[in-house]
Amino acid sequence: MSSPFDVIVVGGGPAGSTAAYKLGLAGAKVLLIDKAAEFPREKPCGGGLSARLLERFPYVGDLFDAGEVSVNPVSRVHLESPDGTRVTYQQGDPILYLVRRWQFDEALFKRAASVCSVRLGTTIRKCEVKPTHVELETTEGEIITGPMVIGADSANSVIARHTGLRSEAAHKEYAVDMMEETDYSRLDVKDRDAIYLFLTLTETFGYGYIFPKTHHLNLGFGCKLDWYLKELRGKGAEHHAQWVETLKRQGDVTGETNRSGYKAFPIPVSGPLAKTYTDRVLLAGDAGGFVNAFTAEGIFYAMTSGALAADTALNAVRTQQYDERTLAAYEKAWRQEIGDELLHSVDIQHRLFNGSGRMDALVRKAKEDPELLHLIIGYSMGASTYEQLRNHMMRSTVPTWVWNKVKSAVGFAR
Ligand SMILES: Cc1cc2nc3c(=O)[nH]c(=O)nc-3n(C[C@H](O)[C@H](O)[C@H](O)COP(=O)(O)OP(=O)(O)OC[C@H]3O[C@@H](n4cnc5c(N)ncnc54)[C@H](O)[C@@H]3O)c2cc1C
Structure with missing residues (x-):
């Protein structure tokens, strides 16, 4: 099935815009779809960006410096x-x-739109994976097709539900x-x-x-x-x-x-979904559950998973391999970069919020x-890491002489 696009990205929030921007910059033909009729659009959010987000995505600092996004x-x-x-x-x-999210998201969306095609006011209500392509159905009944899709359509992701990746x-x-x-x-x-x-x-x-x-x-x-x-x-x-x-x-x-x-x-x-990819499909941002379960921070993880999804999609486009074995590289990549902290956050949530x-x-x-x-x-x-926090807590609840013995026994440096 022929399509003018290499990758369709559903959702133009931080996850989708980051993915579309990276893909478009690398020369892929991308269609970015959002149900919002226009950007800026509303998004209820605290809008707190952790300092490491600016390290991972230095262009966000440029948006601040240029006054495109006002920041406190x-x-x-x-x-x-x-x-x-x-x-x-x-x-x-x-x-x-x-x-403010409307301003931040508009800036990210504009960058993406400078390197890809966009369709606004388009709500996807159905996603079907066929042997040779993906079919996305809009609420108007129009069918949009492409070789693969990145589902970045937020917490109630249609892509995640329709592909069976979210079932709980x-x-x-x-x-x-x-x-x-x-x-x-x-x-x-x-x-x-x-x-x-x-x-x-x-x-x-x-x-x-x-x-x-x-x-x-x-x-x-x-x-x-x-x-x-x-x-x-x-x-x-x-x-x-x-x-x-x-x-x-x-x-x-x-x-x-x-x-x-x-x-x-x-x-x-509740942490990332058990599986965040299948044939011709990758999930990024809230759609894939990429939120810290302890702090509810999601923007950093949305942009990081969006960027990693773009890397995997780019490889799929270059090799023309869209099967889940090829797309499994995405899960390996996010586990390596943000997997541990997201899994620990679920553990901490269960322990600390239990009373x-x-x-x-x-x-x-x-x-x-x-x-x-x-x-x-x-x-x-x-x-700082979970291990640093846990080690400090362990150290502060045991007498120093016991801790020193443990340290010397296991060769653990402070
Ligand atoms: C009240 C609140 C406060 C928060 N505070 C913070 C905070 O301070 N810091 C932080 O890091 N995180 C915070 N979060 C989490 C953060 O908002 C999310 O994790 C983040 O927005 C996820 O980005 P995303 O791109 O995955 O999804 P979104 O930002 O939700 O973007 C998804 C996009 O997909 C579009 N879309 C959805 N469904 C469809 C469809 N069917 N068809 C077409 N388009 C569709 C939407 O219009 C939207 O533009 C907060 C969340 C909430 C609710």
Whole structure:
């Protein structure tokens, strides 16, 4: 079956735009499809970019320098545990770069559109893999074909479901994040140079955050989808407004919530799918479950998986081999670069969000132990590893003489 395209990318968010840009730059003929009628488009998100994202994708720094995306870099974190213990962490360099997603995504999308074909206002509702090609059906009934597809169509990915790569019920695997992004003239925060992280929920899995952007305050609240469906269905906006009132009472924010700006959106928080490729198909970003299950960071993983999917797709185009044996290289590549941290994040989520006691103990300890605090924040932002955090915690819970014996016995260097 002939097609004017080598690769079709469904979804023009960070995952899809990164993949399309890399493929287009390398000379592949790419069609990038998005259901949004235009860019910029809305995307509910905290818009927190970890510092390592700028190392992995240096052109993001260029977007900031050129003023194409306005950014508030913050180097301070206020961390609060369920029992209200609060600790503040400060470092020299920025920890997180705060952007507005509509602006950031538009900039990435524009770069991709400069090197590939795009179709906006096109929603894919069906994906069928045939022996010689992939067929994508739009909501208008049009069939679009190509040799292969990269599914970057977010948490409710049609590509993942229709190819059988995601089959679990959504309520088991997702969180819901409820947020608003409101002008400072209406809602303001005490410390605009810091992010606030609240590990405050006593029920299964949850967090709150305040992310100050350049001109807007973004604050949100996340919980597991099954808990949301049981406790908050139809009451999300009300719950959000109450939470803002709590933040006002404790002196963190001033002003009024903007109820019409309230939005909720799912996040996959159960780690990458068991398989992220099949014949003629690769999944990137939220579609493949590439979100840190502990911090809910997804943009870095969306762009990284998008870039790695592009590498594998490029090889498939060059060799004209689109079978799953060839595309398996993608899974090997992402496992090597981000696999361990994503798998560990699921483990940490299960341990820490399983009740407030562990979280309280951790934050209380971090208040007395600056190195532990440094490692917790570093781990949350992708700057230090799970092993470093775990080793420090092990060391700080056993007497030094026992630890020294263990170290010398296994030849472990600090
Ligand atoms: C409220 C909230 C706060 C968050 N805060 C942060 C944060 O601070 N930092 C961070 O790193 N991560 C955060 N995340 C996670 C982050 O938003 C996602 O992981 C990230 O957006 C994933 O990028 P993506 O490209 O995979 O998907 P998306 O950004 O969702 O883009 C998918 C694109 O696909 C299009 N699309 C979807 N379905 C179809 C279809 N059927 N046909 C055609 N097009 C389609 C959509 O229009 C969209 O443009 C947050 C998430 C939420 C919900």
